Amino acid sequence: MSFEETMRLEHFTERSFQQQVLASEQVVLMYFWAPWCPEEYRGMDAWVERVTSRHADAVKGVKVDVEQEPVLAERYIIRAVPTLLVFKGGQMVDRAVGAMTRTAIRRMLEGHL
Known part of the structure; x- marks a missing residue:
């Protein structure tokens, strides 16, 4: 599997949630987001x-478009978006609301591993 393939978030729907x-x-x-999010928040996808x-x-890692779901x-x-739930x-x-750095996301997640 290439680096690009490992970098894909699954897009989730209410049907697949359970x-x-x-x-x-x-x-x-x-990761809850919306297509109308300001550009500065879209960097969170990669993080x-x-x-x-x-x-x-x-x-x-899963991604949910609030408009679609x-x-x-x-x-x-x-x-508010972005919002992260663990x-x-x-x-x-x-739960965290608003833009976060990669380090903050990592710390949030690693606290639950």
Whole structure:
């Protein structure tokens, strides 16, 4: 697998949420975003991808477009994007709202490995 292939976040939908997030044996880092996010926040895509690929055996990175998945956005009270949620054992264990550095994302995630 090439570096490019390891850098892909899965795009999740409400339909796949139960199986792919809540039932996952891996820690899941869920990245809520929107196409209208300011350009300075779009860099988080790459940071989330790099952090999750670094721990690919233990972490799954997923990306959710709040416009395409309003049910998930409402369920987790997503009022601003970007928002990151960490799930472990089917439970949300951490939340961060707003732009974050790669180091901050890594620290957030590694606190739950």
